[in-house]
Amino acid sequence: MHIGILTLTFSLPGCGSLKEKRQRMGGMHERFGRNPAVAVCESAERDRLDTSEWSFVVVAISLRQVESLCSEIEDKVQRTVDGRVSKATRELL
Template identity: 75%
Template sequence: MHIGILIMTFSLPGCGSLKEKRQRIGGMHERFGRSLMVAVCESGEHDRHDASEWSFVVVANSKREVESQCSQIEDKIQRTVEGRVVNVSRELL
């Protein structure tokens, strides 16, 4: 069993309220939490309107599967989130 932790930090320029933040970042749970391999949560920047941090925990039978799933998550977020990714960190356990 292999575990990967992917943490992504976003800048949300011009975002003026928590409601707007949810609209721009919203749907992370629905998009990625449906997979039995992935757990997702907003892990930081809770009180800021113009930033957000999300953590994804990926569990799979092989290191290659974990890395592939993390890459897919990153790619999909880059295409769908209305914001700029300012930091990405990965850790394999």
């Protein structure tokens, strides 16, 4: 079994309130948490308006599957989140 941790830091220019931040980042749990191989949480920057950090823990039988799921998550986030990914890190365990 292989485990990967994908951490994405988002820049949210022009975000004026925590409510707006939640709307712009909303649905992360619903979009990615449905997959039983993925756990997702807001891992840092909860109180900052212009930044958000989310971590995804991916578990799979092979390292290739973990890397594939991480890539799918990154691609989908780029298309669906109203913000810019300013940093992406992957850690394989």
